[in-house]
Amino acid sequence: MAAFPPLVRSSIEEAIARAPALLERALDHAAAALEEAAESGAVFQRRDWRDAAQELRTGRSAWLRDFAPQLRQVLQQDHAPRGPRIHPSTLTLVDDDTVQQSIESSRLAQAIAGTLEQPLAELDAVMSAALGLEAITPEANPLQPERFTTALRNVLATDAAPGRTGLWMRHMARPVGDDLVAIYKAASKSLQRAGVRAAGYRLVTGAAPLMRESQPLPLERESRAAPLEPASRPSPLQGAAPPAPTPSGIGRWLGRALEAMPGPLLRDFLNGTSGPRLPARQLLDSSWDDWVAQELAQLEASEDEAPPLPVQDEQRHAHLPPLERPARVVGTGTALRPEDWGRYAAPRQRSIARSQARRQAREVGQVVGVEVVRQLVEEVARDRRLPAPVREAIVALEPALARMALHAPRFFGQQDHPARQLVEAVAERSLRFNDEWDDGFRGFLAPVRASFNALNGADAADGETLFSQSLQRLRADWSRADEAAVQRQDQVMQAVRFAEQRQAEAGRIAWDLSHRSDLDGAPALVQDFLFGPWALVLAHARLAAPAGQVDPGGYLAAITDLLWSVKPAATLKDPARAFELIPRVMLKLREGLLSVGHPDEETAQFFAGLEQLHRPVLKLRARLRKQALPPPIEPSPELAQRLAPAQPRKPAARADLWLAPREVRALGFEEAPGSVPLAADGAGPQRGEALVDAIAQGAWVDLFAKGRWRRARLVWAGSRRSLFMFASDGGEPHSMSRRSLLRLVQNGHLRLVDAHPVVQRALDALSTAQAQPLAA
Template structure:
């Protein structure tokens, strides 16, 4: 399939493939891959033989296999077409529930959608088990080709899930009978996995033979919901997980029919949260194994003796589920390594109060805006702003938690009680954050003005470029007009209150500047006019740059060359040394390669940079760290200590919606990151993004701002100096992880 570059005389890197070459090589094998799956299914339907498969012997299944064989060309075409689409979309935006399943969405799933998710998960398990040994090396090589220094398995466009989804799509298109398709998906995925394993190995060998170096693993795989290191690839699907069918039956009362009506009103709430917790399999087993209550004829009892007895072993099943859910929820939070030990102790103190609440208020399970849920979420979110208990603000935060503990002794523990606790905490935090909020707003205003100026400058630069079209002008003049002077004119227009398009005449000066440096300009009387024009022109140029505080060092080259050209023009070639210097200045190439102008135009003046903590790309990137051989080991150690969180800032919600598609998926407003700046790791939250997503501002809990351009942010991420440690609220992440685990864990057991 792929030619290995071997031999002493060969230069492995001479014909090193691109990512596109790699994807194309794999897609060329897609038709043959599907052909092998079809052949395997056909052999599996044989009445006898070593490759006979019992599940394929049913008449409707055999008929489905024969139907696939009869239209093999169409089946292979569908598979190749869908696989190509998914690969070039990086996995596609319509990802299956096995990848993007979220707790709050699970209860909205129709039966057909849930069954399809389980169907795909079963297939995925078969494929991943088959490629377990060949996938990690390929992930490392593909990550390098994607530009990452560390392994990013989820970004591999050839990951197993993509092939599974293409297979599922193909079977759904060509096998109409649902029951037959459900039987076929697992053996078909097994055949796909066996052959895909060979392709993965061959593709990895090919890439290594051409000199592609594998990316570096960093601290194992990170489970963002718990902050814990992951295990090998198979661990995510190989274990037997909670069966959604069984859980739904249990919560619908199928295991306790006589008492169904008694707890019906609590079931949707408990179900929603049960599907988000890690240890629900244990809960389901325990509840199923409990003895059913025996109905007996009522007998007179001694009330005093009855009061002294132990409570019945089994109470209302709905209440039991609620109690178990709360206990498991707190167990899950206490296992989260991002939570500091002192906070976990405070959560343990809070747990009995939540138990008391849920006995009377089942809305806790289903309503994300329930005051008790909000209280837990806000406490955890704020705590994760502190990397350690030694941080200066941690004692004050802990004191605020302890100040509301008096509510826990209240005889009535209802939603209003938790609402009062939340209001008290929020009032304290608002007062503490007042100064930081003011700094953040001032920084955001400065950055917003900078983006507006830069966007306007880009438009002006395009206009200036059109004005220069067809004219014989030196590159350094083009550079100056499209960068520094475009900023000057843009700032003048933005600062003008009467709406004048050229309040200081800076734009009109462009024509004079261009005329003064053209080689083809008519020479008659030119020297005399230049002598009159040059002093005022230079003065106005410096004045305009001074208005925006443009650094002199960025324009010194321009003025040196401009003065040289003017001197040569005035001398009219009589001074050979001056003319030679002018010719040299004229021949210098542009400092801004074509196509890079948009990135290089982004500039902030000194006041804007200071207010927003702007990180200059060249000045502040920790290049020594990024290049250090110790970096991978240090990254691994840091990964083990990740203690970050994310929260959605309510005031930023509309902005976040407007920026959909502009901001990276894992860097939405509220995402928590760690940034390495000048040798130190800084914990900060993405609190603001400019409307056009050209500028980003991260803020620490103390209010210190760290802003940067998109270019700088991407460079930091590529170099491993900015990493997202929590992009969503911790509670939501934990619930989502368990919802996906519940789905994947369903594949090990047949539906009941």
């Protein structure tokens, strides 16, 4: 920190001293929020959220120890402007760690930006002066929120499962924001008490004036005039329309400002932190009205574009598997089907609606808000994770979104705004489908189309209310559609949880049985039967019976008789008892195995061996009754060895979860075929193991099951990750062992679906895009 003046170093040290308290409150708040969410969240999320909360409490002490040193390291780094950043839209299935860290950190910084706007602006001013700068330079402030969120993310990411850090940080915004407000106010006061006088903003005449919001926008000097747009990129004011007239006055300045919108300026505008670089409350003048009027006149004088190809032509690829169909290109200039979207199917009509919204604008921020809508719609339309009809629907909704921007220019930066939530909810819901020709998808799309068309035709004055009502209606429809699937999934989940609980109980029972004194001399075959199938029978009976029963079914008492019956030295001394006891034992064994649905073939060797062990006393009974026994079946050498008297053994831990055939059918259990050829895009063994270990509950996948590709979600993974259950449309279960899942991954028959929130991903992409700087 030697490069900073002493006063600035003192402010930094004070912030570092407050860091552990900031983190402590953030951890406690996030853990409580996750536990609360788990109580009311979806079934498939509850366990994951509880685990996330517990992990926060477990890692608390180590993180509190490491946070201050990590923050110091981040604050000491060189914060000069960086080179080009990776565009999030180009990320592959598994994001690069550096890119993911940047996105998670920036999301938290964006979430707290509104809370910090005023205290951060004050600190920027005094910090710039303390650094000896002539004008306010926010990026020079070493205590920018991004530095804190980066340090926080670095600490939390230590040994965290994929996706876990982002989940934690989403629940930390309020305490982190509140603590940073206190840190910024304390730093500002400390510098002011030391005699630092806040710096001011520097006026810049030219292509990108820097000004206070209270000042009028200056006209750009003709001597420094430059083209409104580079030849390699279309104008953001233009859309799909003919070339717009050359603006002048405020129109020229604003046109160049919009040209700089992709990138950090867009993010800062949505966060309300663009300040004098883009004064949102600055009134427009007549030059802007004249320009937009000319642009609108040109659009109205042109003709609508030709409609797209008929539906039959789009269906020419419907016979292909969903993952092999060529993706349709969709954008704000795409012509849509008039039968679906009415007059707004034509790009020209959407451009007219956009220009009409600009003409109604009275302030700079309203124009910028309309442009943000256009850019965001364009970015979402390029997101090929979404089915093409959903991307078209969002393109068609642009007129309603543009009118919304006149009333709330920054609404896309507000996670709780109903217009943003509607777009996000529709996009998120569409991730359930990978086939636009599927009946389920068509049933989903029809009400969405009707809702979007109604919003396009509604009165803009009631925009926020109408978006909220549309969202509520769609969610109500989705909830009703999900009821049967949720009920089916709950039943399946109860079955799989019972099976896992039974397995754990069987393990405890087997361990207790291994300490019985009468195991001594019992053949290994019999001991293994007791530790395996019979322990499952005992566990099943205990879990299924009312509480308080000591030996439900009498299956525990049968063990004493079984162990006595397999020791010929004992049975031949008391043949009368053996004659009476052996049939009863055999009947009880069959009854117990039948109670859990244990298949006969899995115990066939045990009963064959048991017959060999009982044969001496059975021969004696046959002799007394003057009957002949069937000739014995000579046991294999391996079986003969397991029939010999043995020392007491210990149960081996079972690697997989035992399921009865009826449970296998109920859970949709399927084994992946072993002879499937390796697909070109399949994962190698090492990457396959890593993916199987990392796939989180709630993750969406494309799964090739029962002869076709399905979009499914991981709803359960066993505690040892030896069994996995996915659910596809309608709640249909698809369960598989780890071995089968790994084979699917390696053969390219299971592929993760990137389910990052669509709107936030688009904002990340636009915020990190490279753009012409606004300030000269």
